[in-house]
Amino acid sequence: MTQLPAKTERKLGLVIDLDTCVGCHACVISCKGWNTENYGAPLSDQDPYGANPRGTFLNRVHSYECTPADGAAQLIHFPKSCLHCEDAPCVTVCPTGASYKRVEDGIVLVNESDCIGCGLCAWSCPYGARELDRAEGVMKKCTLCIDRIYNENLPEEDRIPACVRTCPAGARHFGDFADPESNVSKLVAERGGMDLMPEQGTRPVNKYLPPRPKDRIDSDAAPALKPVAEEASGFFAWLDKALEKL
Amino acid sequence: MHPAPSVIIFTTFSGLGFGLLTFLGLGLPEVTGMTAFLLFAVAYLFAVGGLIASTFHLGHPERALKAFTQWRTSWLSREGWASVIALALMALYGAGLVFLGQRWVLLGYAGALMSLLTVFTTSMIYTQLKTIPRWHTALTPVRFLSFALAGGALLAGQVKTAILLLLVAGVVQVAHWMRGDGALAASGTTLASATGLGRIGDVRAFEPPHTGSNYLLEEFVHVVGRRHSQKLRVISILLMVAVPVALLMLPFNHLIAALAVLSHVLGVLVARWLFFAEAEHVVGLYYGKRHA
Amino acid sequence: MGYQQPVVDTSPKVSDEVRKTTCYMCACRCGINVHMKDGKVAYIEGNRDHPVNRGVLCAKGSSGIMQHNAPSRLRAPMKRVGPRGSGEFEEISWDEALEIATSWLKPLREKHPEKLAFFTGRDQSQSFTSFWAQNFGTPNYAAHGGFCSVNMAAAGIYTMGGAFWEFGQPDWDHTKLFMLFGVAEDHDSNPIKMGIGRIKARGAKVIGVNPIRSGYNAVADEWVGITPGTDGLFILSLIHVLMKSGRIDLDYLARYTNAPCLVNAAEGPEKGLLLRDGDGKPLVIDRTSGKPVPFDQPGVRPRLNATLERDGTTHRTVFHLMATRYLSEEFAPESVAERCGVPAERIRAIAAELARVAFDEAFELEREWTDFRGETHKSMIGRPVSFHAMRGISAHANGFQTCRALHVLQIILGTVEVPGGFRFKPPYPKPAEAHPRPHVGVTPGAPLDGPHLGFVHGPEDLALKEDGSPARIDKAFTWENPMSSHGLMHMVISNAHAGDPYRIDTLFMYMANMSWNSTMNTAGVMEMLTDRDPETGEYVIPRIIYSDAYSSEMVAYADLILPDTTYLERHDCISLLDRPICEADAAADAIRWPVVEPDRDVRGFQSVLVDLGARLGLPAFVNEDGSPKWRDYADYIVNHERKPGVGPLAGWRGKDGSKTGRGEVNPEQLDRYIENGGFFVAHIPEGADYYKPWNTAYQDWAVGMGLYDSPQPYLFQLYVEPMRRFQLAAEGHGTRQPPEHLRQRILDTMDPLPIWYETDQTGNEGFSINALTQRPMAMYHSWGTQNAWLRQLHGRNPLYVPTKIMREAGLKDGDWARVSSPHGSIVVPVMEMAALNENTVWTWNAIGKRKGAWALTPDAPEATKGFLLNHIIHELLPPKGDGLRWANSDPVTGQAAWFDLKVKIEKAAEPDERSECDPAFPPIKSPVGTGPKELRWKVGK
Numbered sequence A: 001m002t003q004l005p006a007k008t009e010r011k012l013g014l015v016i017d018l019d020t021c022v023g024c025h026a027c028v029i030s031c032k033g034w035n036t037e038n039y040g041a042p043l044s045d046q047d048p049y050g051a052n053p054r055g056t057f058l059n060r061v062h063s064y065e066c067t068p069a070d071g072a073a074q075l076i077h078f079p080k081s082c083l084h085c086e087d088a089p090c091v092t093v094c095p096t097g098a099s100y101k102r103v104e105d106g107i108v109l110v111n112e113s114d115c116i117g118c119g120l121c122a123w124s125c126p127y128g129a130r131e132l133d134r135a136e137g138v139m140k141k142c143t144l145c146i147d148r149i150y151n152e153n154l155p156e157e158d159r160i161p162a163c164v165r166t167c168p169a170g171a172r173h174f175g176d177f178a179d180p181e182s183n184v185s186k187l188v189a190e191r192g193g194m195d196l197m198p199e200q201g202t203r204p205v206n207k208y209l210p211p212r213p214k215d216r217i218d219s220d221a222a223p224a225l226k227p228v229a230e231e232a233s234g235f236f237a238w239l240d241k242a243l244e245k246l
Numbered sequence B: 001m002h003p004a005p006s007v008i009i010f011t012t013f014s015g016l017g018f019g020l021l022t023f024l025g026l027g028l029p030e031v032t033g034m035t036a037f038l039l040f041a042v043a044y045l046f047a048v049g050g051l052i053a054s055t056f057h058l059g060h061p062e063r064a065l066k067a068f069t070q071w072r073t074s075w076l077s078r079e080g081w082a083s084v085i086a087l088a089l090m091a092l093y094g095a096g097l098v099f100l101g102q103r104w105v106l107l108g109y110a111g112a113l114m115s116l117l118t119v120f121t122t123s124m125i126y127t128q129l130k131t132i133p134r135w136h137t138a139l140t141p142v143r144f145l146s147f148a149l150a151g152g153a154l155l156a157g158q159v160k161t162a163i164l165l166l167l168v169a170g171v172v173q174v175a176h177w178m179r180g181d182g183a184l185a186a187s188g189t190t191l192a193s194a195t196g197l198g199r200i201g202d203v204r205a206f207e208p209p210h211t212g213s214n215y216l217l218e219e220f221v222h223v224v225g226r227r228h229s230q231k232l233r234v235i236s237i238l239l240m241v242a243v244p245v246a247l248l249m250l251p252f253n254h255l256i257a258a259l260a261v262l263s264h265v266l267g268v269l270v271a272r273w274l275f276f277a278e279a280e281h282v283v284g285l286y287y288g289k290r291h292a
Numbered sequence C: 001m002g003y004q005q006p007v008v009d010t011s012p013k014v015s016d017e018v019r020k021t022t023c024y025m026c027a028c029r030c031g032i033n034v035h036m037k038d039g040k041v042a043y044i045e046g047n048r049d050h051p052v053n054r055g056v057l058c059a060k061g062s063s064g065i066m067q068h069n070a071p072s073r074l075r076a077p078m079k080r081v082g083p084r085g086s087g088e089f090e091e092i093s094w095d096e097a098l099e100i101a102t103s104w105l106k107p108l109r110e111k112h113p114e115k116l117a118f119f120t121g122r123d124q125s126q127s128f129t130s131f132w133a134q135n136f137g138t139p140n141y142a143a144h145g146g147f148c149s150v151n152m153a154a155a156g157i158y159t160m161g162g163a164f165w166e167f168g169q170p171d172w173d174h175t176k177l178f179m180l181f182g183v184a185e186d187h188d189s190n191p192i193k194m195g196i197g198r199i200k201a202r203g204a205k206v207i208g209v210n211p212i213r214s215g216y217n218a219v220a221d222e223w224v225g226i227t228p229g230t231d232g233l234f235i236l237s238l239i240h241v242l243m244k245s246g247r248i249d250l251d252y253l254a255r256y257t258n259a260p261c262l263v264n265a266a267e268g269p270e271k272g273l274l275l276r277d278g279d280g281k282p283l284v285i286d287r288t289s290g291k292p293v294p295f296d297q298p299g300v301r302p303r304l305n306a307t308l309e310r311d312g313t314t315h316r317t318v319f320h321l322m323a324t325r326y327l328s329e330e331f332a333p334e335s336v337a338e339r340c341g342v343p344a345e346r347i348r349a350i351a352a353e354l355a356r357v358a359f360d361e362a363f364e365l366e367r368e369w370t371d372f373r374g375e376t377h378k379s380m381i382g383r384p385v386s387f388h389a390m391r392g393i394s395a396h397a398n399g400f401q402t403c404r405a406l407h408v409l410q411i412i413l414g415t416v417e418v419p420g421g422f423r424f425k426p427p428y429p430k431p432a433e434a435h436p437r438p439h440v441g442v443t444p445g446a447p448l449d450g451p452h453l454g455f456v457h458g459p460e461d462l463a464l465k466e467d468g469s470p471a472r473i474d475k476a477f478t479w480e481n482p483m484s485s486h487g488l489m490h491m492v493i494s495n496a497h498a499g500d501p502y503r504i505d506t507l508f509m510y511m512a513n514m515s516w517n518s519t520m521n522t523a524g525v526m527e528m529l530t531d532r533d534p535e536t537g538e539y540v541i542p543r544i545i546y547s548d549a550y551s552s553e554m555v556a557y558a559d560l561i562l563p564d565t566t567y568l569e570r571h572d573c574i575s576l577l578d579r580p581i582c583e584a585d586a587a588a589d590a591i592r593w594p595v596v597e598p599d600r601d602v603r604g605f606q607s608v609l610v611d612l613g614a615r616l617g618l619p620a621f622v623n624e625d626g627s628p629k630w631r632d633y634a635d636y637i638v639n640h641e642r643k644p645g646v647g648p649l650a651g652w653r654g655k656d657g658s659k660t661g662r663g664e665v666n667p668e669q670l671d672r673y674i675e676n677g678g679f680f681v682a683h684i685p686e687g688a689d690y691y692k693p694w695n696t697a698y699q700d701w702a703v704g705m706g707l708y709d710s711p712q713p714y715l716f717q718l719y720v721e722p723m724r725r726f727q728l729a730a731e732g733h734g735t736r737q738p739p740e741h742l743r744q745r746i747l748d749t750m751d752p753l754p755i756w757y758e759t760d761q762t763g764n765e766g767f768s769i770n771a772l773t774q775r776p777m778a779m780y781h782s783w784g785t786q787n788a789w790l791r792q793l794h795g796r797n798p799l800y801v802p803t804k805i806m807r808e809a810g811l812k813d814g815d816w817a818r819v820s821s822p823h824g825s826i827v828v829p830v831m832e833m834a835a836l837n838e839n840t841v842w843t844w845n846a847i848g849k850r851k852g853a854w855a856l857t858p859d860a861p862e863a864t865k866g867f868l869l870n871h872i873i874h875e876l877l878p879p880k881g882d883g884l885r886w887a888n889s890d891p892v893t894g895q896a897a898w899f900d901l902k903v904k905i906e907k908a909a910e911p912d913e914r915s916e917c918d919p920a921f922p923p924i925k926s927p928v929g930t931g932p933k934e935l936r937w938k939v940g941k
């Protein structure tokens, strides 16, 4: 089980558009809500009304400032959840087989009833995509909403992850990367989807679309506008002519 | 990394315990009867006690047996098997020594090998982690093994060997530190590669994703001040190597030997604390150094 | 051996039942599906059919379950037992609570109705609460608009019959360039995000004008990191460039705006007024006949640059005045660049880009429509440039004029109510004339003579008493702020405390945390609320009744608490009479209904008002025989009619529910709403959906819906004549005259064409750094903090400081800094930010909390490391030495000028031992205790 499948039939995952994410945290909270009520143990919170509130979340939104060599600093909101890596180290390190990668769709899951809560899988994940639930003592991670995407009790259009369904800006896309014609594959192709920490060799399934170039208006925009006249009187003369044409 | 006491205790004592078992398996010293019993008791106390301590940080220790299932891929699982085999072999071997006065040499060698293998598997749990560049090096198993052997020799009363091995362990430790300090930078993993944003310009963590804490921050993002860690490094080398070696140079007596062991164990504990506390997990990059 | 893996149940049952209602984690009013398990709320997601959010939900909305179950919920009515401000209360029964309230209010109504001041916060039932107040007979009613964004609303309505957000929205489907001014989040929360997402998906451009580059401005393709308070200048400069290059929509200006209207240029009492015919219709010169004719005459083609000599007086067009003003070098990019902090070339480039997209990317929709002059147009011309703006430009003391300038910019580009531009949502467009004027006619024992709030058109509409003193406690509609259409809730407590203009007896408030984050001068306000008259020993504000649902900071300052339900436990009505959920394509309204019953002794506040109204015998709340007219709010929503056939809800009217807009009462109306997901939508027919102010098809449709009583096409008011009337008074004309000290200010600020002026900087010497707040997208003012999930995201708030100031003040991340204004100082933690105007600092709004509030432990980070800028903002400007204290608000509308705050920053002297922000107010006693130590929230099995 903790061996990785040689190949998965499908490669389900997310595309996250960094050009569009406004950093609203909607995906964070809807993920928390869905996964508290669904797959496995609820995502607990410690000291929720006290001095050190903390809890388990499967998706978190960071933000970074990038300062180009010549230009204003930019701010990029950066959501991050499990990337369902093809070479998932979190699976192979797991001593109990609780962590596994599904052969049919490539989803990396934790079978909570087998998990001893040793934390090793979280140690091995470069992305911080796993959090040990302090109340339940088991490892929690993004399930890619496995209990939504195939759920026959949900209407067809809702069989997508909670975070994707809720994202107001439409910055999250769900699909099959094994299919070159899928929405996600096309987005990756068109917008230059990228891997996080490629040097870690995890081969993440989830891809990130880089922000588009910014602050180009001075160089790219329409040619500067030419005055129709320098003086008010000239302007009124122009006006008369312009009005004639209407 | 968060220096969890249970893990520090586990790695320190199980290392010493298996180190001692290695020497006992090799017949160094050749003991039988009560002496053997005492030495084996100490070895088992350390090795098994350490193993038990390691379950303290588990969320579900009652499911620990499940950890034996994944030996094909998991070093933690292999460690489980190795330790059980080592302990079983050495128990049989020890019983022969204690109760029958018999030394089954081949069994002893096998037990010694398995004991070292156990230490090796433990070290591989850390070594395999690409996410912690400081640990991801062949020096890590060398370090674990040299510590186990030095400690084992010390406990086994192998004065000359111990002096030598302690010095080796000291050198290995220093080498591990020296390499470790540049490991993250050398790993090629940076905030720029972590975010893919390096192409825009200089990347800096801005707001953390939450002002509250979480498992990742508590477990992985532990920052030790540089001056603090330098001090502790010196202390640990003094306690672990210098003091025991100096004591062992003195004419042997049991008090001195006990002091040497005590000093060594304390030194290893400090070194082990540093091993964890100084380890930078790459996930820390995502959080920048800007969390409180 | 094959690959083995556990079997996962991929089709678990999601819930027992889905109940659809309307979110109220903020005022955006999205539709939600509440999944129920075992009769409890299990999961909340967006309603895909809902016009506002189409299925998406923000972080707040998704965490509703944590608010609905928050330990901070009030549990029963309470009577104060300790001193005010202590938080010591005793729980009482509803009967006792309502009797107390009746015993306080009844005598007031009989003798001095104005001694009740009833102010509501971000209330979504203003048509009902104002109706109640009107029935009570007090002139002292308003909601929160005065401290929120009245500048934006009033400038929009006076200029074009509606502003942004609930008044209208960009044509997200067609727009190709979206320019956003001063918005961090806004109430159009999900729709803006959805819109930006759609624009981005098309690869179209967003320009963000904001000193801070976060959120929407972070994804904007172009960032204009403007110097706060200078947007008006920047916009007028864009107008300058566009006019000067002739890149403006002359046809649009001539047809649909008052640009061609003739303005009297002769000195005297008529100067600057529009030339009108006998029916009061503004006159334009027709291009064909060359004659002055009423603007709306069939076939008229108004001329933009006409001059008319009549009775020895020259009349020039509004457009002529605009050209004269805006072509001036005063507004050239080079003249404004430095003050705005935007390079001149960038201003020119933005103007060029606006023009390029508006004119060179213009397109046509093949939709025939007929305008109010009877002319039929074969198609609709699209100008795909759209704008949105909010408090960043409105919460300054020059905000009204700045918002006006922005509307004028949209109008000269011809992008309002056209495809690709900005579009109104019903019941807008609705010009200022179509709104009521303010009423203050008090008769003891009887209702007020009309609605409280409205739009003034000249000095005669001001709310003044015979002696010229303010009729309202908040001094709305006075010479200090003539166009204060939303009232001035932020001045109520200080005016009532000062007895200026008069004393009141009972302050009755609802849903506003007025001792904390919604007030300026927090410490001062807490004192005013607890101050006693030295002679009588009584509180200076004798009685305070407050309705809140949670244990907020304000609760401690009330004498009687009427605990409200959570939003999932009550009826609400989001009505076309008020602030509905319409879209540009449709009229829509919505309800909330109790998807769960309260498990505490609390009641929906509107139902409590219904009950109180009956106990007080208010005419609209009792039958002839004095018995209560409505059982509760639900009963009122269904059965009340404002005018025959028009009630709070527009859907499923008529006895059998077959009528829309107008129709008899339908007793089953609420059931129909619930079946439909809690909302109702009536689509605008194609061809009626653009050019609404001038489109006969739209006007007729609106009359049918009950939005108007008759078609009322109008012109956009580039020139706002009512403002000129106030200037005329200030020039000495007319009988109602401003006090001397205000004359000059009225002349200076009430210009009928947009201007920019620097806000009053007296007393700010040495305080030169702009200090702002922004709303976090995942927090709603003070009330997000009680939410266990959200407070992990924003549990404390650093002050974000630009790199340059960090260096200058020798600060590094996490240091404590002292931030001072002329009013006081705070000590707060700082954090560096690069993507920020270099002379601006900011923090998240309303994260800081008082110890003891919100059922948090007193050591909660919100109370130790969270802070408010409100502590150093005063409701009055620093003294000028003229013996007067001028209000920190816009001189036109009274809008609270939160963002005019100027500070200085230094490293705090005692950095090491500090662990808490300054000031640290003493804790208040929690009436509800504190929450549990751990949450493992899962309902059902």
Ligand SMILES: Nc1nc2c(c(=O)[nH]1)N[C@H]1C(S)=C(S)[C@@H](COP(=O)(O)OP(=O)(O)OC[C@H]3O[C@@H](n4cnc5c(=O)[nH]c(N)nc54)[C@H](O)[C@@H]3O)O[C@H]1N2
Residues within 6 Å of the ligand: C121, C122, C144, C147, C148, C149, C510, C511, C512, C513, C514, C517, C518, C519, C547, C548, C549, C550, C551, C552, C553, C554, C564, C565, C566, C567, C605, C773, C774, C780, C781, C782, C783, C845, C846, C869, C870, C898
């Ligand atoms: N520094 C600074 N200050 C500001 C602003 C700023 O930008 N900067 N913004 C200003 C603006 S625009 C506004 S609108 C104000 C907002 O300030 P407030 O109107 O005070 O907003 P809230 O903090 O949301 O407080 C509303 C109160 O309503 C209560 N409440 C919540 N839900 C319910 C309910 O269902 N029923 C009842 N009865 N009560 C409920 C909450 O518990 C809370 O006590 O803040 C203003 N203050």
Ligand SMILES: Nc1nc2c(c(=O)[nH]1)N[C@H]1C(S)=C(S)[C@@H](COP(=O)(O)OP(=O)(O)OC[C@H]3O[C@@H](n4cnc5c(=O)[nH]c(N)nc54)[C@H](O)[C@@H]3O)O[C@H]1N2
Residues within 6 Å of the ligand: C026, C060, C122, C148, C149, C181, C182, C183, C184, C185, C186, C187, C188, C189, C209, C210, C211, C212, C226, C227, C228, C229, C230, C231, C389, C390, C391, C392, C393, C396, C772, C773, C774, C775, C776, C777, C778, C779, C780, C781, C899
């Ligand atoms: N999540 C969430 N949503 C909310 C609220 C909330 O508390 N939380 N509150 C609601 C309420 S009551 C309101 S009124 C709306 C307000 O919605 P917004 O208008 O978005 O309110 P603010 O967050 O105050 O944002 C003001 C923005 O203006 C910028 N700004 C300040 N001064 C200037 C200036 O001079 N020029 C320019 N161009 N920009 C400037 C600030 O940097 C900030 O980005 O949001 C509503 N929506």
Ligand code: SF4
Residues within 6 Å of the ligand: A020, A021, A022, A023, A024, A025, A026, A027, A028, A061, A077, A079, A166, A167, A168, A169, A170, A171, A172
């Ligand atoms: S919901 Fe969408 S826009 Fe919001 S933070 Fe998540 S990905 Fe970004």
Ligand code: SF4
Residues within 6 Å of the ligand: A081, A082, A083, A084, A085, A088, A089, A090, A091, A108, A124, A125, A126, A127, A128, A129, A130, A141, A202
């Ligand atoms: S992101 Fe982390 S947890 Fe997810 S598959 Fe990759 S390594 Fe495993």
Ligand code: SF4
Residues within 6 Å of the ligand: A093, A094, A095, A096, A097, A098, A099, A110, A114, A115, A116, A117, A118, A119, A120, A121, A122, A138, A139
């Ligand atoms: S924490 Fe659980 S899932 Fe992770 S490695 Fe340990 S047993 Fe496997």
Ligand code: SF4
Residues within 6 Å of the ligand: A030, A031, A032, A034, A035, A058, A059, A081, A082, A141, A142, A143, A144, A145, A161, A162, A163, A164
């Ligand atoms: S896919 Fe599901 S589990 Fe994963 S982040 Fe999104 S909501 Fe959370």
Ligand code: SF4
Residues within 6 Å of the ligand: C023, C024, C025, C026, C027, C028, C029, C030, C053, C056, C057, C058, C059, C060, C061, C062, C189, C190
């Ligand atoms: S924007 Fe969010 S909080 Fe506001 S109504 Fe919509 S879902 Fe609810």
Ligand SMILES: [Mo]
Residues within 6 Å of the ligand: C147, C148, C149
């Ligand atoms: Mo507001």
